[in-house]
Amino acid sequence: MKSVGIVAEYNPFHNGHLYHLSQSKEVSKSEVAIVVMSGNFLQRGEPAIVSKWARTKMALLAGADIVIELPYTFAVQKAETFALGSVYLLDALKCSSICFGSESGSIDPFLHTMELLKEQEDQYNQKIKSYIKEGVSYPKALSLAFSDLEKNKDSVDLSMPNNILGYHYISAADKLNSSMQFFTIKRNTAEHNDQTIHDDRIASATSIRKLIREEGNLNRMRPYVPESTFAEMNVYYNTYGHLHDWEDYWPYLQYRLITMGEEELNQMYDIEEGLPYRLQKAAQTAENFQSFMELIKTKRYTWTRLQRICTHALTNTSKADIKSAGETPGYIRLLGMSANGREYLNKVKKDLFLPLVSTVSSFPQDLLALDRKAALVYSQVLKEPARSRLLSMEYAQPPIMAD
Amino acid sequence: MKSVGIVAEYNPFHNGHLYHLSQSKEVSKSEVAIVVMSGNFLQRGEPAIVSKWARTKMALLAGADIVIELPYTFAVQKAETFALGSVYLLDALKCSSICFGSESGSIDPFLHTMELLKEQEDQYNQKIKSYIKEGVSYPKALSLAFSDLEKNKDSVDLSMPNNILGYHYISAADKLNSSMQFFTIKRNTAEHNDQTIHDDRIASATSIRKLIREEGNLNRMRPYVPESTFAEMNVYYNTYGHLHDWEDYWPYLQYRLITMGEEELNQMYDIEEGLPYRLQKAAQTAENFQSFMELIKTKRYTWTRLQRICTHALTNTSKADIKSAGETPGYIRLLGMSANGREYLNKVKKDLFLPLVSTVSSFPQDLLALDRKAALVYSQVLKEPARSRLLSMEYAQPPIMAD
Numbered sequence: 001m002k003s004v005g006i007v008a009e010y011n012p013f014h015n016g017h018l019y020h021l022s023q024s025k026e027v028s029k030s031e032v033a034i035v036v037m038s039g040n041f042l043q044r045g046e047p048a049i050v051s052k053w054a055r056t057k058m059a060l061l062a063g064a065d066i067v068i069e070l071p072y073t074f075a076v077q078k079a080e081t082f083a084l085g086s087v088y089l090l091d092a093l094k095c096s097s098i099c100f101g102s103e104s105g106s107i108d109p110f111l112h113t114m115e116l117l118k119e120q121e122d123q124y125n126q127k128i129k130s131y132i133k134e135g136v137s138y139p140k141a142l143s144l145a146f147s148d149l150e151k152n153k154d155s156v157d158l159s160m161p162n163n164i165l166g167y168h169y170i171s172a173a174d175k176l177n178s179s180m181q182f183f184t185i186k187r188n189t190a191e192h193n194d195q196t197i198h199d200d201r202i203a204s205a206t207s208i209r210k211l212i213r214e215e216g217n218l219n220r221m222r223p224y225v226p227e228s229t230f231a232e233m234n235v236y237y238n239t240y241g242h243l244h245d246w247e248d249y250w251p252y253l254q255y256r257l258i259t260m261g262e263e264e265l266n267q268m269y270d271i272e273e274g275l276p277y278r279l280q281k282a283a284q285t286a287e288n289f290q291s292f293m294e295l296i297k298t299k300r301y302t303w304t305r306l307q308r309i310c311t312h313a314l315t316n317t318s319k320a321d322i323k324s325a326g327e328t329p330g331y332i333r334l335l336g337m338s339a340n341g342r343e344y345l346n347k348v349k350k351d352l353f354l355p356l357v358s359t360v361s362s363f364p365q366d367l368l369a370l371d372r373k374a375a376l377v378y379s380q381v382l383k384e385p386a387r388s389r390l391l392s393m394e395y396a397q398p399p400i401m402a403d
Numbered sequence: 404m405k406s407v408g409i410v411a412e413y414n415p416f417h418n419g420h421l422y423h424l425s426q427s428k429e430v431s432k433s434e435v436a437i438v439v440m441s442g443n444f445l446q447r448g449e450p451a452i453v454s455k456w457a458r459t460k461m462a463l464l465a466g467a468d469i470v471i472e473l474p475y476t477f478a479v480q481k482a483e484t485f486a487l488g489s490v491y492l493l494d495a496l497k498c499s500s501i502c503f504g505s506e507s508g509s510i511d512p513f514l515h516t517m518e519l520l521k522e523q524e525d526q527y528n529q530k531i532k533s534y535i536k537e538g539v540s541y542p543k544a545l546s547l548a549f550s551d552l553e554k555n556k557d558s559v560d561l562s563m564p565n566n567i568l569g570y571h572y573i574s575a576a577d578k579l580n581s582s583m584q585f586f587t588i589k590r591n592t593a594e595h596n597d598q599t600i601h602d603d604r605i606a607s608a609t610s611i612r613k614l615i616r617e618e619g620n621l622n623r624m625r626p627y628v629p630e631s632t633f634a635e636m637n638v639y640y641n642t643y644g645h646l647h648d649w650e651d652y653w654p655y656l657q658y659r660l661i662t663m664g665e666e667e668l669n670q671m672y673d674i675e676e677g678l679p680y681r682l683q684k685a686a687q688t689a690e691n692f693q694s695f696m697e698l699i700k701t702k703r704y705t706w707t708r709l710q711r712i713c714t715h716a717l718t719n720t721s722k723a724d725i726k727s728a729g730e731t732p733g734y735i736r737l738l739g740m741s742a743n744g745r746e747y748l749n750k751v752k753k754d755l756f757l758p759l760v761s762t763v764s765s766f767p768q769d770l771l772a773l774d775r776k777a778a779l780v781y782s783q784v785l786k787e788p789a790r791s792r793l794l795s796m797e798y799a800q801p802p803i804m805a806d
Contacts, residue, residue, distance in 0.1 A: 251783065255655050256662075258779040259719040284779065284794070287787040316662040376661040376687065380654065384690040391687070 004030035005090030013058035024099035038075035040378035045307030056336040060402035061228035065341035069333040083168030097181040105186025248381035250289040257283035336400035407433035408493030416461035427502035441478035443781035448710030459739040463805035464631035468744035472736040476728040486571030500584040508589025651784035653692040660686035739803035
């Protein structure tokens with residue numbers, strides 16, 4: 001059985017994702033689509049609008065065959081680490097290929113870009129360093145350094161978020177000596193985090209969340225998502241009484257920042273010298289998350305990096321925690337599967353070199369400690385009994401089955 | 404000017420406190436009553452129903468001349484430490500005497516008790532140890548050990564909360580070689596934390612808070628408090644929209660316990676081996692503070708000690724924090740004064756060996772770090788702009804003046 005891997009967050013699953021999912025199977029000629037998906041907290045350092053379980057169901061109902069969780073340690077990370085964790089897990093699950101969305105839809109420029117960066121690695125790294133010294137953010141430095149390099153072949157524009165991710169998938173596979181094949185499909189929305197809507201059926205996840213926030217209900221998202229997503233979003237809202245947003249977590253982040261010592265905050269993952277004082281001072285006066293972010297924002301740190309730092313402070317994830325979690329994932333956490341997916345797993349199971357975790361209760365708890373903590377924190381904004389109900393899924397929910 | 408010291412929490416100030424305040428001045432023949440009062444968190448490990456500023460105003464309006472804050476480090480403590488901090492501050496402020504409430508109203512049995520315990524110190528300590536080994540709580544062990552001692556003179560019943568505090572005041576003064584005189588006034592309510600009301604004008608602070616909670620408004624407390632207290636309680640409620648209760652802080656304590664590592668929790672003040680696991684397990688399932696407390700309660704720990712431990716975890720107060728704060732208070736934080744109190748302070752000011760803190764902004768910040776953190780956490784349950792408003796008092800409020 002040929003399988004194609006997809007890296008996703010599905011926050012929430014929409015028509016653009018549906019198109020990508022079906023196209024991925026088609027261009028890669030695969031029977032099985034394996035999705036590696038961020039859990040409750042996402043790459044841009046924010047809580048998912050609904051839990052990983054609800055998002056898994058959306059994916060399965062729309063044609064995904066296997067959904068596995070990208071562990072917290074790799075999900076709430078810069079593109080390079082996020083991509084490495086994702087590609088590693090898809091490779092571990094014996095994926096034949098990976099298919100990602102890009103601006104152009106052709107794979108050669110990505111391969112050329114990787115070759116180019118390998119050839120000119122030293123100049124590239126030096127340029128990055130000197131741009132960072134000038135005080136710009138890391139992604140901005142990457143983009144500027146790249147545009148300075150000499151190019152004799154088609155390469156991709158590394159200032160576009162989806163191109164960056166695509167490049168890192170290919171680069172990760174190269175580092176991991178993976179033989180997975182790569183495909184890319186031209187995205188049919190403008191930008192990853194575009195807030196405006198250009199099409200009557202297609203809108204980015206960001207603009208869909210914005211619609212929901214602005215309207216205070218789910219109805220206006222309907223044209224842009226499969227009916228199954230619309231139904232699942234309603235089930236979630238009716239069951240838990242809530243859709244998750246950073247603002248809900250703000251009182252906890254604020255509480256955390258005002259009670260931590262500077263030394264303690266310095267130990268949090270991705271925090272650099274000088275930032276603790278800035279965060280703690282802003283936390284005392286800010287009235288909500290948005291105003292807090294505006295208070296702490298500088299040229300040196302991107303908004304998403306600051307959000308990731310806030311997420312790590314919120315979940316009390318330290319530099320030592322991330323270090324001890326290792327450089328590659330140590331388990332494959334299965335969130336859901338179709339009948340087809342189950343058949344595939346039965347075939348590859350005996351050859352897996354990573355443990356396949358179906359329910360966490362039967363698995364060494366310390367390996368999953370960071371994901372469990374993320375689930376605890378994620379549930380904390382729900383009122384009882386919703387909190388306990390969502391939380392119990394973390395311990396007891398077997399993989400969701402869809403046929 | 405002769406002055407009498409009073410140790411209090413005024414949570415809230417009621418007719419029993421009024422009686423004690425006027426009687427204290429009378430029996431000690433003092434013109435000035437100096438109150439040392441717990442700040443936002445109290446000896447029994449709970450948040451005060453209204454802020455220290457509101458409670459200071461109640462005290463001044465009812466006849467107190469000077470109100471100073473017992474620092475967090477001494478307030479949220481077992482009776483012995485609470486008493487030591489309080490007596491030390493009153494002594495530092497040149498009090499001529501201390502007057503406390505007791506069950507019997509006569510001072511000699513307290514003095515006899517102290518002599519008795521000094522004479523039989525070794526047996527007493529050995530008995531305490533052996534009772535603790537049997538698994539009872541520390542206060543229970545003290546009480547049992549004391550009842551085992553041979554007594555040839557009148558002594559006090561050390562199982563009554565007010566007697567315990569009175570005994571520790573006298574004992575602290577003895578340890579500190581203070582020359583303050585001691586007076587005691589017979590309490591006219593049954594017990595410190597009695598929840599029932601026996602008199603149509605007198606009720607304990609505990610039963611008054613219970614009335615407020617049950618009724619959801621302030622009207623039923625009115626017979627049991629001076630009009631000035633009733634007015635101040637209404638002002639507080641109208642200004643901040645809230646009266647404080649442990650349940651408000653529960654989501655933060657729960658969040659804190661579920662995100663802390665066991666090692667981190669072990670570093671919190673007053674936490675002993677074995678307790679972290681118990682607290683963290685209960686925090687995951689408990690739906691509110693009351694049910695959490697019932698889950699963690701054992702014979703070994705009193706309810707109030709567990710509440711204190713919870714308060715320290717909530718405010719992130721570690722063993723190291725308390726140790727570095729020192730064995731006696733390092734400053735006198737002035738919360739309020741009458742014209743009379745100001746005159747007194749002007750007279751004694753030049754002889755004080757401790758710094759007198761009027762507004763915190765002009766004082767070394769690290770000395771006040773724990774009190775500031777307590778103020779930050781205390782305000783955290785208020786909605787903006789009430790949170791910022793209360794918090795700004797911590798930094799900018801000069802001592803409250805009442806004439």
